[in-house]
Amino acid sequence: MQGQFITLEGTEGGGKSTNLRFIESFLTEQGMDVVVTREPGGTEIGEAVRAILLNNDFSAMCDDAELLLMFAARVQHIQEKIKPALAAGKWVISDRFTDATYAYQGGARGLDMQRIAQIEQWVQQGFQPNLTFIFDLPVEIGMARVLARSQQSGQGIDRFEQEKRSFFEKVRATYLARAQQSPERYEVLDASQPLASVQQTIQTRLQNFL
Numbered sequence: 001m002q003g004q005f006i007t008l009e010g011t012e013g014g015g016k017s018t019n020l021r022f023i024e025s026f027l028t029e030q031g032m033d034v035v036v037t038r039e040p041g042g043t044e045i046g047e048a049v050r051a052i053l054l055n056n057d058f059s060a061m062c063d064d065a066e067l068l069l070m071f072a073a074r075v076q077h078i079q080e081k082i083k084p085a086l087a088a089g090k091w092v093i094s095d096r097f098t099d100a101t102y103a104y105q106g107g108a109r110g111l112d113m114q115r116i117a118q119i120e121q122w123v124q125q126g127f128q129p130n131l132t133f134i135f136d137l138p139v140e141i142g143m144a145r146v147l148a149r150s151q152q153s154g155q156g157i158d159r160f161e162q163e164k165r166s167f168f169e170k171v172r173a174t175y176l177a178r179a180q181q182s183p184e185r186y187e188v189l190d191a192s193q194p195l196a197s198v199q200q201t202i203q204t205r206l207q208n209f210l
């Protein structure tokens with residue numbers, strides 16, 4: 001079977017990282033060659049762009065610059081890493097991709113969705129994930145988890161995590177609206193459920209997919 005491209009999305013604190021490792025182990029057990037990656041980032045250049053995007057010192061960054069940096073990191077990621085891996089028959093799992101741009105820069109920052117779609121077309125030329133998991137949960141639960149994690153690690157919060165609740169409500173609503181528009185590509189998970197139950201749903205969807 002040809003390699004497949006799976007993406008994980010959602011507001012902060014939905015358990016994407018834990019479940020990414022679960023998906024990786026499950027697919028590896030099924031004999032797939034798996035590449036795990038993330039956005040913004042995934043390549044040396046993309047990770048350098050990520051450091052700019054998440055840097056709290058750059059509060060002056062305008063929304064259009066943020067949008068273009070997301071796509072700059074993405075086009076490098078697609079050309080250098082994602083497409084070559086898929087062509088070699090590998091499965092690629094990415095922690096976020098273009099749905100995040102619609103949700104954060106479109107829904108939450110308020111940039112024109114048509115303009116995002118034009119840049120997406122220019123950069124991706126129809127290239128899309130085969131399957132997208134959305135880790136959905138009430139914003140206040142996610143924000144509390146992020147806060148607890150940052151206090152535990154002492155790392156502080158990044159330029160996006162410091163946004164207000166209303167920002168993440170818009171992110172969440174945009175993800176859900178996109179999933180409703182094209183239900184065949186998305187699996188919306190109730191990330192407020194116990195981990196075992198979330199992982200059961202993920203496993204069932206992956207089994208159907210295989």
Ligand code: TMP
Nearest residue numbers: 039040070096097100101104105160161
């Ligand atoms: P992460 O916290 O999931 O690693 O993602 C980094 C942040 O970047 C997260 O707050 C969401 C944001 N982001 C966007 O705003 N637009 C995008 O296109 C992507 C990929 C991420």
